[in-house]
Amino acid sequence: MSVNYEQILEALWETVYMTGAAFGFSLLIGFPLGILLVVTRKGHLLENEPVSKVLNIVINIFRSVPFIILMVAIIPLTRLIVGTSIGTAAAIVPLVFYAGPYIARLIENSLLEVDKGVIEAAQAMGATPMQIIFRFLIPEALSSLVLALTIAVVGLIGASAMAGAIGGGGLGDLAITYGYQRFDTLVMFITVAILVVLVQGVQSLGNVLSRTVRRS
Amino acid sequence: MIQFEGVAKTYQSGKQEIHALNGIDLTVETGEIYGVIGFSGAGKSSLIRTVNLLERPTTGRVLIQGKDISTLSSKEIRTIRKDIGMIFQHFNLLNSKTVYHNVAMPLLLAKTPKADIEKQVKDLLEFVGLGDQAQKYPDQLSGGQKQRIGIARALATNPSVLLCDEATSALDPQTTKSILDLLRKINKEYNITILLITHEMGVIREICDKVAVLEAGKVIEQGSVFDIFSNPQQPTTKRFVRSVMNDELPESLLLQIQNAKSSNAIYRLQFTGNSVGKPFMSRVSRDFKVDLNVLFGNVTELQGIPYGNLIVEFSGEPSEIGRALSSIRESDIHIEEVNNYVS
Numbered sequence: 001m002s003v004n005y006e007q008i009l010e011a012l013w014e015t016v017y018m019t020g021a022a023f024g025f026s027l028l029i030g031f032p033l034g035i036l037l038v039v040t041r042k043g044h045l046l047e048n049e050p051v052s053k054v055l056n057i058v059i060n061i062f063r064s065v066p067f068i069i070l071m072v073a074i075i076p077l078t079r080l081i082v083g084t085s086i087g088t089a090a091a092i093v094p095l096v097f098y099a100g101p102y103i104a105r106l107i108e109n110s111l112l113e114v115d116k117g118v119i120e121a122a123q124a125m126g127a128t129p130m131q132i133i134f135r136f137l138i139p140e141a142l143s144s145l146v147l148a149l150t151i152a153v154v155g156l157i158g159a160s161a162m163a164g165a166i167g168g169g170g171l172g173d174l175a176i177t178y179g180y181q182r183f184d185t186l187v188m189f190i191t192v193a194i195l196v197v198l199v200q201g202v203q204s205l206g207n208v209l210s211r212t213v214r215r216s
Numbered sequence: 217m218i219q220f221e222g223v224a225k226t227y228q229s230g231k232q233e234i235h236a237l238n239g240i241d242l243t244v245e246t247g248e249i250y251g252v253i254g255f256s257g258a259g260k261s262s263l264i265r266t267v268n269l270l271e272r273p274t275t276g277r278v279l280i281q282g283k284d285i286s287t288l289s290s291k292e293i294r295t296i297r298k299d300i301g302m303i304f305q306h307f308n309l310l311n312s313k314t315v316y317h318n319v320a321m322p323l324l325l326a327k328t329p330k331a332d333i334e335k336q337v338k339d340l341l342e343f344v345g346l347g348d349q350a351q352k353y354p355d356q357l358s359g360g361q362k363q364r365i366g367i368a369r370a371l372a373t374n375p376s377v378l379l380c381d382e383a384t385s386a387l388d389p390q391t392t393k394s395i396l397d398l399l400r401k402i403n404k405e406y407n408i409t410i411l412l413i414t415h416e417m418g419v420i421r422e423i424c425d426k427v428a429v430l431e432a433g434k435v436i437e438q439g440s441v442f443d444i445f446s447n448p449q450q451p452t453t454k455r456f457v458r459s460v461m462n463d464e465l466p467e468s469l470l471l472q473i474q475n476a477k478s479s480n481a482i483y484r485l486q487f488t489g490n491s492v493g494k495p496f497m498s499r500v501s502r503d504f505k506v507d508l509n510v511l512f513g514n515v516t517e518l519q520g521i522p523y524g525n526l527i528v529e530f531s532g533e534p535s536e537i538g539r540a541l542s543s544i545r546e547s548d549i550h551i552e553e554v555n556n557y558v559s
Contacts (some may be wrong), residue, residue: 121308124268125322125373126297139312187312204288215353 002184004176012086012194015170018160022095025151025157029100030152033059045119045129062101066075067159070094071166091160091168099156106148114140143214150206154199161195171195217407218244218267218377222463223276224433235543236262238433239276244426246376249403249410250442252458253345254396254430260413263430264379267411268300269293278390281378301408303368305382307362309354315341315365316350340368344398360391367398371406378402380412384419405406418523419516421445429453442518445487447550465512465527473511473529481537482511484549487524497528504540506532527554 015181033055040052065073071094075085079094114137122136138145161172171191179188221403225237236259244250250423254260262425265271266278269285277284286295309318326512341347344364363383370378380399400423403410414420420427428438429452435451437444438472445461448454450489458464465473473482497508513526530537545551 004276095478115308117306117308120270121302121304121369122380123270124297124300124302125325126294127325128294131325135321136310140291140310142312196441214312215314 001186001189002178002182009172011174015160018039018088018091018170019156022092022099022156025096026099026103030103031107033104039102039106040110045132059101059104065160068096068154070098086167088169095159098159099127099152103152106152111137112150113144130214145208147206147212150203153202157199217246219279221272221277221341223266223278226274235433240435242428244411246409247407248422248426251424251427253412253420253427253431255415258430259433260430264381264413266378267291267538276530299375300377301375302379303366303370305385306367309362309365311354315352318365319368319372323413340371345367359387362411363395378408378410382414385509399423401442419454442521445518446523469511479531480556483528484554485526486529491548495546500540505536506530506540555559
C-alpha cells in the first residue's frame with residue numbers, strides 16, 4: 001500500500017472537518033432562507049411575491065450548477081474569502097455555496113408538510129408571525145427537518161470527496177491521487193469503505209435523532 | 217356582540233371570481249349559541265373566519281362589541297383574537313407537544329408567568345375532563361379527547377366568544393353529544409357567546425338558540441331554532457329540518473294512499489307547547505261526524521318545548537270535516553293540508 005495509516009487518518013479528519021464546517025455555514029445560510037421560502041409564499045404568513053420570486057430564482061441558479069463546475073467557477077470568490085483556492089479550508093467555500101441553497105430547499109419542503117390547520121390555530125390564538133415560526137412551524141416539522149438535514153450531510157460528504165479534485169484534501173483526494181492515479185486498489189478500497197461507514201453512521205444518527213425530537 | 221353588516225367575500229381563482237359570501241347580515245347577541253348551517257360550499261367557513269379575520273371581508277363590516285374589526289392594526293387584531301377562542305373540525309393540535317403544552321400555548325404566547333400557567337392549565341384540563349392526561353401526546357388520544365383539548369386551549373385566554381368550525385363533524389354521534397354538552401356547559405358557566413358552523417342539523421337542534429341557514433353565500437332564513445324547525449320556509453331549510461325531524465310519510469304508506477285513490481282529506485297537524493297532550497282526537501270525533509285515522513306521527517322536543525307532528529286522514533262529510541278542522545285550529549294546533557302527498 002502506497003499510503004500509511006496516518007495519512008488515512010488525516011484524510012478522514014479532513015473530510016469530517018470539511019463536511020462539518022461546510023454543514024455549519026450552510027445551515028446558517030440555508031435555514032433562514034428555507035423559512036423565508038415558506039413564509040413568503042402566496043397565502044402564507046408573510047406573503048411577499050417579489051422576495052419569493054427572487055429567492056427562488058437565485059436558489060435555482062445555484063442548484064442547477066454541478067458542484068464540480070461551481071467549485072471552479074467561484075475560485076476568485078474563494079480566494080477573496082480564505083486567501084487561497086487550494087486546500088481544505090478553500091474547499092469549504094464552494095461546499096457552502098453548494099449545500100446552502102440545497103438545505104434551503106430541504107427545509108422548505110419539511111416546513112410545508114406542517115398542517116395548514118396548525119398555522120390557522122396559531123393565528124386564531126393571536127400568535128405573531130415569529131411565534132408561529134418558532135413555536136409552531138419548527139417544532140412540528142422538527143423530526144422531518146432532522147431527516148432532511150441528514151440528507152444534506154450525506155450529500156456534503158460526497159461533495160467533499162469531489163473537492164479532493166482541486167486539492168481539497170480528505171478521503172476523496174486520497175482515493176484519486178493514490179487509488180486512481182497510482183493504481184493502488186487497496187487505498188481505493190479502504191477510502192470507499194470508510195466513506196460507506198461514515199455515511200451509514202450519519203444516517204443512523206439522523207434516524208435516532210429524528211425519532212427523539214418527534215416529541216419535545 | 218357580533219354583527220355582520222353586508223359582509224361579502226370574493227376570491228379570485230384565475231380569471232374567475234368566486235363569491236363565497238354575498239352580503240351577510242347577522243347579529244349574534246351576547247350569551248347566545250348561534251348556529252350557521254349550510255351544505256358544503258355555502259360559505260360557512262369563510263363566514264366564521266371573518267370574525268377573527270382569518271379571512272378579511274371584501275366588502276362589509278364585522279363588528280365585535282360595536283367595534284369594526286377591519287380597521288384594526290395587526291397588533292390590535294392579535295389582541296382581539298385572544299378574546300375569541302376557536303376550535304376546529306380537525307382539532308389542529310401540535311402533535312409534537314404534550315396535552316399540557318398544547319393547552320398552555322396561548323398563555324406561553326402571552327408570556328404569562330409559569331406558576332399561573334400551571335394552575336390555569338390544570339383547571340382547564342379538569343374542566344374538560346382530561347385532568348389525568350396532561351403528559352400524553354395528542355396522537356395517543358381519541359377524537360373526542362382531542363377536541364376537548366382544543367376546547368381547553370381555546371378557553372385558556374378567557375375569551376368572551378368561542379368560534380366552532382365544524383367542531384363535531386369528525387366525531388361519532390355519541391362523542392358529538394358529549395362535546396355539545398361540554399359546549400353548552402361553557403356557554404352557561406362562563407356566559408361565553410358561541411358561534412358555530414355545521415352541516416348537521418342535529419347539532420343545531422341540540423344546543424343552538426338561534427340558527428341561520430346559509431346558501432350560496434347568502435342567509436336564506438334565520439330565526440330561533442324553534443321557529444325554524446317547526447315552520448321552515450325555504451326548500452333548503454326544509455331539507456335540513458327533515459334530516460333530523462322525520463315528518464315524512466313512509467314510502468309504503470304513501471303508495472298505499474295513492475293506490476286507494478282515497479278522496480279523504482289528509483292533514484298535517486303540528487302542536488307545540490301546551491297543545492301537546494290535549495286529547496283533541498277523541499274530542500273531535502265525538503263532537504263531529506268524522507273519523508280520524510293517524511297515518512304518521514311523532515313528538516320531539518325543541519329547546520325544551522315539546523313539539524308534535526301528526527299526519528291524519530279525515531273521513532266524513534266535507535262540511536263536518538270543515539267544522540272539525542276549525543275546531544282544531546282553535547286549540548292552537550297548526551293545520552296544513554297535505555294533498556300533495558297523494559298527487
